[in-house]
Amino acid sequence: MEDTTIFYSSVSILFLIFVFKLWFQPTARRRKNLPPSPRPSLPVIGHLHLLKHPMHRTFHNLAKKYGPIFSLRFGSRLVVVVSSASAAEECFTKNDIVFANRPKLLLGKHIGYNNTTLTLAPYGDHWRNLRRITAIEVFSSNRLNMFLSIRRDETKRLLEKLSRSSSQGGFSKVELKTMFSELTFNIIMRMVAGKRYYGDDVEDEEEARRFRRIMKEAASYGGASNPGDFSPIMNWIDRGDFKNKVVSLSKTFDEFLQGLIDEHRNKKAGLESTNTMIDHLLSLKESQPEYYTDQIIKGLILVLLLAGTDTSSVTLEWAMSNLVNNPEVLKKARVELDDQVGQECLIDEPDVFKLQYLQNIISETLRLYPAAPLLVPHLSSDNCTVGGYDIPCDTILLVNAWAIHRDPKLWDEPNSFKPERFEIREGDARKLMPFGLGRRSCPGSGLAQRVVGLALGSLIQCFEWERVGEEKVDMTEGRGLTMPKVDPLVVLCKARPITNNVLVAA
Secondary structure, three states, X not given: OHHHHHHHHHHHHHHHXXXXXXXXXXXXXXXXXXXXXXXXXXXXXXXXXXXXXXXXXXXXXXXXXXXXXXXXXXXXXXXXXXXXXXXXXXXXXXXXXXXXXXXXXXXXXXXXXXXXXXXXXXXXXXXXXXXXXXXXXXXXXHHXXXXXXXXXXXXXXXXXXXXXXXXXXXXXXXXXXXXXXXXXXXXXXXXXXXXXXXXXXXXXXXXXXXXXXXXXXXXOOOOXXXXXXXXXXXXXXXXXXXXXHHHHHHHHHHHHHHHHHHHHHOOOOOOOOOOOHHHHHHHHHHHOOOOOOHHHHHHHHHHHHHHOOHHHHHHHHHHHHHHHHOHHXXXXXXXXXXXXXXXXXXXXXXXXXXXXHHHHHHHHHHHHOOOOOOXXXXXXXXXXXEOOEEEOOOOEEEEXXXXXXXXXXXXXXXXXXXXXXXXXXXXXXXXXXXXXXXXXXXXXXXXXXHHHHHHHHHXXXXXXXXXXXOOOOOOOEOOOOXXXXXXXXXXXXXXXXXXXXXXXXX
């Protein structure tokens, strides 16, 4: 009798809860001043049916109709998209702490060590500790200067490869996407583990092939999304295929990273150097083992590989595409290089900071083609307001930096490639946000600017560049988080006298 009473009481309570949610919650929602939203929002999937690649352009078109702050339903998750500089500034000043979290997704759970890496960790003591480690031990000026010789050497190898391609004295056709990708991966891996995995001087070809295979598989998820993150029923429809692939990749990635750490812990013979990030972090582990666990070290390597390679190589590809499409800009940049550096020696990293026009070219490239056009998603940890709209707790925030960078209210001729705009300080730093804003902005921006600056300056100084045909290079964006070109850049290249005269002796 007592069990029957408990059963019926439980059913009654569940019924009342259901009635409350059915009748009262929609009214409560209507009282909220949520940002405008497209209609209709479909059952189960919400607005997922509206999403088409490239996403930043889809959101830009929606902003034209619904305003610079609008909301979407990704399944059961509320998403707010911001497309104005003033709203973005409000998110990352007044509401910076509120939006300092990250949404938890399947990829972060399995590949990102249960969302404990620097990029994905929730705001709190663990994230502050990771930020401190990276600011002092990974991305500080002192640490980056220690690896200057690596950046020099890898850039020189790129120049030598291009010089061999044009050794007959005339123009040769070259594909730059692959070269830029190899440049950035080799720089990061030599900094991290003292190894090259692309091109010449590869110590262990089998290990290099394994690494390239892992990175290729990881890149395949760059533009992928898991509908199950937003609508659990999709996991049932998918039968777990996406999750199984991600789990398999995470195990392979973890084994590879653990192998690198163990090699340096055991001081394996044949390593290029013991002055690597892994060695440095392992030495710190001896005095602070709770801060420098193997998982934290693996997480830092993972962030460097996934966030510090493709972003720089894509930026270089867009920059060179812009230069061959705008030969007058290329000529002006070369004149500056010849005046400031001369033709007696190769440009060096310290020279980059005094080449203002080169810096303007990089800034203009990042404005038009930011490597993270929607930045990294944020998550609200509390209720707040943005632009007069109510933003509930647990809302995903997407900032369309691509749209802000092309806002005609902020930029003169916003779709034109005009490095000169930065000579008159058009806009300000808060309107140019390729590395994000606020406390969760990218800590690796200094490294990225060094890599891109030295490589781009060297390419301008050492070679003549032309388009393959009369038509301009196609600037259509492809699918992916880092906004790659839809077609890899192929151009004509011819060595200038400085290449043959100086490169061998450099």
